[in-house]
Amino acid sequence: MSRLEIRSEVTGNVWKIEVSVGDHVDAEDVLLILESMKMEIPVEVPSGGTLTEFLVAEGDAVEEDQVVAIIEVDT
Amino acid sequence: MNMSVRFKIMIVLLPSLLVGYVYTPLQPGITMKAAVLHEHNTPLEIEEVQVSKPGPREVLVRPVAAGVCHSDLHFLDGSYPHMLPTILGHESAGIVEEVGSDVTYVSKGDHVITCLSAFCGHCDKCLTGHLALCQSPEVSREADQEPRLHQNSQPIHQFLNLSSFAELMLIHEHALVKIREDMPMDRAALIGCSTTTGVGAVFHTAKVEPGSKVAVIGCGGVGLAAINGAAIAGAGQIIAVDMVDSKLEIAKALGATHTVNASSGNAVGEVIEMTKGGCDYTFEAIGMKTTAEQSFQMLGSGGTATVIGMIPVGTMVELHGVDFLAEKKIQGSNMGSNRFRIDMPRFIEFYLSGKLHLDEMISKHIKLEEVNDALEALKSGQEARHVIMFDS
Ligand SMILES: [Zn+2]
Ligand SMILES: [Zn+2]
Numbered sequence: 200m201s202r203l204e205i206r207s208e209v210t211g212n213v214w215k216i217e218v219s220v221g222d223h224v225d226a227e228d229v230l231l232i233l234e235s236m237k238m239e240i241p242v243e244v245p246s247g248g249t250l251t252e253f254l255v256a257e258g259d260a261v262e263e264d265q266v267v268a269i270i271e272v273d274t
Numbered sequence: 275m276n277m278s279v280r281f282k283i284m285i286v287l288l289p290s291l292l293v294g295y296v297y298t299p300l301q302p303g304i305t306m307k308a309a310v311l312h313e314h315n316t317p318l319e320i321e322e323v324q325v326s327k328p329g330p331r332e333v334l335v336r337p338v339a340a341g342v343c344h345s346d347l348h349f350l351d352g353s354y355p356h357m358l359p360t361i362l363g364h365e366s367a368g369i370v371e372e373v374g375s376d377v378t379y380v381s382k383g384d385h386v387i388t389c390l391s392a393f394c395g396h397c398d399k400c401l402t403g404h405l406a407l408c409q410s411p412e413v414s415r416e417a418d419q420e421p422r423l424h425q426n427s428q429p430i431h432q433f434l435n436l437s438s439f440a441e442l443m444l445i446h447e448h449a450l451v452k453i454r455e456d457m458p459m460d461r462a463a464l465i466g467c468s469t470t471t472g473v474g475a476v477f478h479t480a481k482v483e484p485g486s487k488v489a490v491i492g493c494g495g496v497g498l499a500a501i502n503g504a505a506i507a508g509a510g511q512i513i514a515v516d517m518v519d520s521k522l523e524i525a526k527a528l529g530a531t532h533t534v535n536a537s538s539g540n541a542v543g544e545v546i547e548m549t550k551g552g553c554d555y556t557f558e559a560i561g562m563k564t565t566a567e568q569s570f571q572m573l574g575s576g577g578t579a580t581v582i583g584m585i586p587v588g589t590m591v592e593l594h595g596v597d598f599l600a601e602k603k604i605q606g607s608n609m610g611s612n613r614f615r616i617d618m619p620r621f622i623e624f625y626l627s628g629k630l631h632l633d634e635m636i637s638k639h640i641k642l643e644e645v646n647d648a649l650e651a652l653k654s655g656q657e658a659r660h661v662i663m664f665d666s
């Protein structure tokens with residue numbers, strides 16, 4: 200199993216978290232929704248795995264390229 | 275129970291409450307017809323969608339006209355990520371249908387223009403006069419509230435707090451401005467985005483000085499509005515740059531003093547030649563790396579480039595470092611750095627007095643069902659705007 204850092208592409212605020220630690224996620228699943236410049240921007244996982252850690256909470260401000268979550272990638 | 279124990283229980287309970295939250299519509303709401311985007315790069319589907327009841331600070335607007343704007347395309351093709359399903363459209367004018375209990379600014383029957391630059395009115399950005407940069411989440415509903423739009427009990431993600439390709443719009447009271455009733459609604463709709471973005475970039479973001487030399491790259495709705503804005507601001511030289519001759523002709527009618535057809539491949543050289551050394555102000559109204567770089571290259575010393583176009587997320591822009599010694603500047607502009615409740619009524623006065631040209635911007639009036647054709651026409655880049663007219 201390998202560890203994958205999920206990063207935000209843009210600066211914004213965490214509006215809603217869609218999954219919980221321990222959940223299994225598939226590629227392109229939405230982890231959380233950012234609110235940025237009036238847009239609801241999804242942060243998606245690039246590949247399937249298990250969510251091991253969330254580094255942000257709803258309401259937090261997120262910077263561009265900030266790591267928001269960690270997943271263990273499926274082997 | 276002491277405080278720390280109670281706090282720990284809260285921490286344990288809160289996540290499970292959030293995860294366990296299942297969305298159920300609180301009110302049956304009103305059913306309307308809307309153009310729904312389910313997947314990127316697929317046609318919008320005309321479907322029935324439910325609208326929630328107005329909350330205390332919300333207004334239900336019945337749009338009369340909605341422009342199909344180039345930025346809708348960025349979200350259609352996914353070059354700007356957005357939650358799906360959604361209802362695109364963000365440039366509209368309409369009539370107030372119903373207001374929430376705390377709304378005093380408008381009442382049923384008022385004519386309004388909507389604007390995506392919804393402002394909270396009390397954050398740092400708002401209070402320093404930068405209303406278009408307000409990031410306060412309170413103008414949308416919270417994550418645990420019933421969404422404004424839903425379909426068969428599933429949320430539809432409102433687009434830029436507006437979603438105007440629909441028979442009804444439920445928006446925050448700070449996402450609209452009241453307008454005079456003799457203003458034609460199709461023209462008013464354009465003021466809701468392209469006019470404000472283009473003219474605002476000239477007036478507010480760049481603060482163009484009378485007599486100065488201006489170039490505008492891209493003669494779509496926003497670029498043409500910037501050209502018109504530069505003419506109103508009294509610019510001495512206004513150079514329109516595009517690859518389509520018919521658009522350059524419209525640019526001349528709106529106040530361009532010179533035109534450059536960029537398909538020659540030497541737009542930068544031609545603009546520098548025409549201005550004898552470069553522009554005081556340039557505006558990029560396309561949203562591409564190369565044209566953003568060209569907007570900087572077209573500057574004379576001390577000049578300012580303003581990038582209005584939406585450059586795809588992840589794209590980097592390169593500038594020649596030595597140019598900074600000549601005090602050349604580059605900046606972004608979002609929705610024309612607007613204060614739209616002041617700006618939009620002024621733009622209406624400009625239109626009614628013949629200074630702001632909106633009639634030339636509209637190439638066709640269409641029905642909501644024809645929205646996909648309008649989006650295709652925009653992609654081809656050959657035509658001015660299509661405006662959706664809703665049946666009343
Ligand atoms: Zn627009
Ligand atoms: Zn604010």
